[in-house]
Amino acid sequence: MTTIAVIHTGPVTVLPIKNQLSELIADARVINIMDDSLLNDVRTAGHLTPEVASRIYSYMSNAQAMGADIILNACSSVGEATDALRDLIRTPIVKIDESMAEEASAIGSRIGVVATVSTTLDPTVRLIRRKAEERGRTVDVTERIAEGAFEALLSGDGALHDEILKRTIIELADQVDVVVLAQVSMARLVPALGELRVPVLSSPRSGVEAVKRALAAL
Template sequence: MEQKTLGLIHTSHTLIPVFQQLCQEYLPGVATFNIVDDSLVKNIRSRGSLTPSIAKRVADYVASAEDSGANYILVTCSSLGPAVEAAAAKVGVPVLRVDQPMADLAVQEGQRIGVIATLSTTLEPTSDLVKRRAEAAGKPIELVSKLCDGAFEALMSGDAATHDRIVTEALRELATQVDVILLAQASMARVVAGLDESDRTVPIVASPPNAIKYLADTYFNQ
């Protein structure tokens, strides 16, 4: 039997070990390779939106991953979501945006859904995705979005402690308002791991584990 291959497209080198560990756990025997371009998110921030030229680069990376032998492709940055959906229509293998399985799970978990992010360019596409997945599921929801001002800048400057403190405070506040919290960025997942049990009053879903579990259940473990 030919070995299956998963191509991962990242906008940060820091996510490679996160997904590598998850793939080892849930996708044993599946070959993986990584494509990384950290200028994509920087360009989205500087230009204020996901521009057509950035979307074209995402499509080029997806096509490159297919050419490199990927049977399945996962794009691990939520800010690129709309471009990922467009790119998926142009290749012959399944392409997944990292936040779709998480959005579906959040819709199943509750009616009042909180979405939290450190970048507005991520908060908006993920919030839009949750609304569309809820509509597809035929479920009415109430969405509460929260932006952690200053957290991303702190993380980029090397101040992880400040990033974690801002995100933790936002999680505590949002937990009093919703049934489930969705983390719009994979980089926020490690903050949840450090929360006290008293802060985990509602389910908190993150994209990396849910995306890999979805791939395992839908494509690789058939």
């Protein structure tokens, strides 16, 4: 049986990714490893720290020891730690947002990125720019923080989270060719957006599709 280990930095990514794995890779054994202190420490520091990267390494090492065929990093805020760890972990690692960034860079030159956590914004923008450079393209990235939305979600007020985020996305959609939602926790809003002028990309499905492709290539 295929075993997939998912590294989470908070509880909000567990269910969206679980749902996508159940749909797209239904016969897989899934191991969820969740440490909500990781994202808290990144937010407190304002950036990815060596200590957080070291803990990510320990969790991925544990996943490898548990026989995982592939590891999925579920958090964009610590995604850059994954880049460094790929040379240290034998098990293939997929970043939840990498496929989304590739798609966004292919759609248009004006890319909007929405985040509810400020520490997710910079690494997501850097990833998009890198994917555009790999395609030989130049992109203009417009950044937006949906202020207060993440705090509302953590406090259990999903309605307020959705209201703040929806308003931010709609305003940004008038200025860009594609909108990128930088966090898994934001994907829940996509069905409620209705028809917008531009596509809105979220990472859970494209990230799990990337896992499926990686497994097929093993």
